[in-house]
Amino acid sequence: DAKTTQPNSMESNEEEPVHLPCNHSTISGTDYIHWYRQLPSQGPEYVIHGLTSNVNNRMASLAIAEDRKSSTLILHRATLRDAAVYYCILRDNYGQNFVFGPGTRLSVLP
Amino acid sequence: DTGVSQNPRHKITKRGQNVTFRCDPISEHNRLYWYRQTLGQGPEFLTYFQNEAQLEKSRLLSDRFSAERPKGSFSTLEIQRTEQGDSAMYLCASSAIGQNFYNEQFFGPGTRLTVL
Numbered sequence: 001d002a003k004t005t006q007p008n009s010m011e012s013n014e015e016e017p018v019h020l021p022c023n024h025s026t027i028s029g030t031d032y033i034h035w036y037r038q039l040p041s042q043g044p045e046y047v048i049h050g051l052t053s054n055v056n057n058r059m060a061s062l063a064i065a066e067d068r069k070s071s072t073l074i075l076h077r078a079t080l081r082d083a084a085v086y087y088c089i090l091r092d093n094y095g096q097n098f099v100f101g102p103g104t105r106l107s108v109l110p
Numbered sequence: 111d112t113g114v115s116q117n118p119r120h121k122i123t124k125r126g127q128n129v130t131f132r133c134d135p136i137s138e139h140n141r142l143y144w145y146r147q148t149l150g151q152g153p154e155f156l157t158y159f160q161n162e163a164q165l166e167k168s169r170l171l172s173d174r175f176s177a178e179r180p181k182g183s184f185s186t187l188e189i190q191r192t193e194q195g196d197s198a199m200y201l202c203a204s205s206a207i208g209q210n211f212y213n214e215q216f217f218g219p220g221t222r223l224t225v226l
Contacts, residue, residue, distance in 0.1 A: 043114070043201050043217025044153065087152055096166060097143060098215065100152025 004088045009105040012078045020073040020104055022088030027068050030092040035062065035073050037084040038103070044087065047073065083108045114218035116202050122224045123192055130188045131221045135204030142185050143215060144177055145201040146170065153201050159185060192225045199223075 005023040012018040024033065035047040048055055048062045050071075055062040061074040075082055087103040115134045123129050135142050140161050145153035156175070158166045161182035171177075174192075179185040189196055199222050203215040 041219070043203070043220055044215075045217065046214045049214075085152075096141070096158050096213070097145075097155035097168075098153075099155065100145075102150065103152055 004090060004101055006086070006088055006101065006104045008102065009107065011107045011109060012075075014080060014108055014110050015077050018075040018078045018082070018106065018108075020075075020086050020088075020106065021070065022072070023070045024088070024090055025069045027090055028092070031090040032092065033062065033064060033068075033071050034089045034091060034098065035060070036087045036089065036098070036100075037082075038087070039081075039084045044100075047086070078106075078108045080108050080110060082106065114202055114204055114216050116200075116218040116221050118221055119219065120222050120224075122226065124226050125192060125194060127192055128188065128190045129192055129223060130186055131200055131202075131223075133185045133187070133202030133204075133218060135184070135202070136206075136216055137183075139204035139206045139216070140182065141205045141213070142179055143203040143205070144185070144187050145203065147199040147201055147220070148197075156187075189223075192223075194225045197223055197225045 032049050032051050034049040036044040037047050038044040048057055048060050050062045063072045085103040085105050087100050089098045117132045142159045144156040147153040155168050156171050157177050159179040162179050174190045177187045199220040201220045203217045205213050205215045
């Protein structure tokens with residue numbers, strides 16, 4: 001699986017937008033970009049995924065660069081409950097396990 | 111259905127003892143995964159089942175580790191002769207092919223193992 005690079009930590013103020021970057025310069029044509037997050041004392045949970053086009057769901061938006069070598073997870077209005085470790089993972093659609101990196105620890109300040 | 115459940119949530123054992131963890135996946139999910147997570151790191155894949163067949167094992171899964179899913183429903187992960195390096199959170203996840211063939215994994219809360 002191709003590797004991803006994320007900042008170790010980020011900070012945001014409550015109710016402000018948060019942009020979490022992910023670099024994946026060795027992404028292959030069949031790799032999807034997945035984002036999971038892990039709240040304290042819980043297992044990871046799905047956030048969003050995409051291939052080429054930007055994606056929106058009720059939790060977040062995913063902006064994918066035209067060359068697909070980077071992407072950004074956007075939380076439109078951070079809440080205290082969004083404080084978590086966010087993982088950006090590449091996997092093709094036929095793959096099974098995820099290869100998690102250390103992720104980005106997001107702190108949300110009241 | 112309340113999601114993936116794992117038991118016990120916490121286990122403290124002495125070095126050299128055997129331990130067994132259980133995972134109950136979401137009922138209609140035919141795929142089940144085990145991961146291990148140490149402090150400050152992301153989860154690491156251990157093994158994967160499709161129904162009762164164990165289809166993939168990581169090289170992290172030493173001979174002391176064994177996983178089963180006898181009837182394609184719940185799964186157990188056993189660690190024999192535990193070592194202090196086995197101390198970690200053990201996560202279980204399940205999945206089924208969903209819309210557009212997306213394979214979203216649903217994780218349980220994990221079992222935290224401490225080996226003294």
